[in-house]
Amino acid sequence: MGIKKTVSVLGLGRMGTALANALVEEGYEVTVWNRTPKTLPGTTRANTPEEAFKSDVVVTCLSTYEAQQPLLTNDIKVLVNLTSGTPEQARATAEWAKANGVEYVDGVIMAVPQQIGTPQAKILFSGNENHHVLDAFGEPVHVGEDAGLAALYDLALLGIMWSAFGGYLQAVALMGSEGITPQQFTPMAVGFLNEMGALLPEMGEETQTKDYETDVSALDINVSGLHLLAEASEQQGLDATIPQALHSLFERAQRNGHGAHSIASVIEEIRK
Numbered sequence: 001m002g003i004k005k006t007v008s009v010l011g012l013g014r015m016g017t018a019l020a021n022a023l024v025e026e027g028y029e030v031t032v033w034n035r036t037p038k039t040l041p042g043t044t045r046a047n048t049p050e051e052a053f054k055s056d057v058v059v060t061c062l063s064t065y066e067a068q069q070p071l072l073t074n075d076i077k078v079l080v081n082l083t084s085g086t087p088e089q090a091r092a093t094a095e096w097a098k099a100n101g102v103e104y105v106d107g108v109i110m111a112v113p114q115q116i117g118t119p120q121a122k123i124l125f126s127g128n129e130n131h132h133v134l135d136a137f138g139e140p141v142h143v144g145e146d147a148g149l150a151a152l153y154d155l156a157l158l159g160i161m162w163s164a165f166g167g168y169l170q171a172v173a174l175m176g177s178e179g180i181t182p183q184q185f186t187p188m189a190v191g192f193l194n195e196m197g198a199l200l201p202e203m204g205e206e207t208q209t210k211d212y213e214t215d216v217s218a219l220d221i222n223v224s225g226l227h228l229l230a231e232a233s234e235q236q237g238l239d240a241t242i243p244q245a246l247h248s249l250f251e252r253a254q255r256n257g258h259g260a261h262s263i264a265s266v267i268e269e270i271r272k
């Protein structure tokens with residue numbers, strides 16, 4: 001077995017702490033730096049980012065690129081960037097790294113801190129194919145040559161999560177307004193979400209073929225349904241932002257001639 005690389009972790013928030021702990025667990029010699037000085041058992045604390053850059057590999061996990069960018073210098077040998085951002089931010093950092101002779105891996109973490117170090121933690125990465133230290137964090141999945149792709153996958157997947165969670169919370173509030181508890185309602189929600197997830201491959205295909213003919217459910221009926229959900233929410237004294245936003249988007253597709261088409265036709269409005 002070869003000698004393990006030395007690794008620094010910049011950012012000891014919820015996720016950075018989990019990453020540093022996973023590296024220690026894997027037997028790496030770990031140095032940590034955090035804006036608000038913190039110590040972590042099994043690691044060495046760097047007083048400055050520059051001190052942390054002496055390691056073979058630097059892993060960054062800060063809240064935003066805006067927080068991270070001013071800290072980066074060409075003293076870094078290998079940068080594994082796990083801070084969430086847009087594809088453009090990832091590409092700009094890849095360009096900066098190339099211009100400064102820094103080897104660069106761009107990754108995103110599709111997991112919560114508690115899953116780090118387990119196979120459940122998918123680490124999507126793009127650009128440089130070298131895994132470097134990612135194996136310590138979970139299961140690395142290379143998603144393409146373009147450094148911006150990992151960020152694109154990240155935001156696309158989280159978008160599904162945020163929409164689904166928003167819909168669930170609207171539902172819990174609606175059911176709660178009549179005294180039905182989350183414990184009573186949630187098993188039904190989970191089953192329903194699984195069934196709806198199974199419809200995605202067909203919907204995806206429709207967005208490619210643009211064949212929106214349907215004998216399942218027309219957009220018209222879904223626009224009416226969203227109106228009912230917004231109205232019922234308001235009648236129960238709840239906020240209706242989520243159903244109203246969806247209603248407005250779906251209704252625009254309806255006005256533009258997709259009333260008899262499947263829900264997939266809404267993508268025509270989104271692509272504009």
Ligand SMILES: NC(=O)c1ccc[n+]([C@@H]2O[C@H](COP(=O)([O-])OP(=O)(O)OC[C@H]3O[C@@H](n4cnc5c(N)ncnc54)[C@H](OP(=O)(O)O)[C@@H]3O)[C@@H](O)[C@H]2O)c1
Pocket residue numbers: 011012013014015016034035036061062063064066067068082083084085109110111112113
């Ligand atoms: N938590 C999750 O479930 C999760 C999942 C996937 C991806 N991520 C991504 O992981 C990254 C970190 O998330 P987190 O949950 O660890 O956030 P967090 O707990 O809020 O920690 C934020 C970290 O960023 C540092 N920071 C903020 N502003 C800074 C600045 N201006 N200069 C230097 N350091 C600064 C904080 O330092 P201080 O301690 O000094 O404030 C802290 O170390 C984010 O990009 C997030 O999207 C998180």
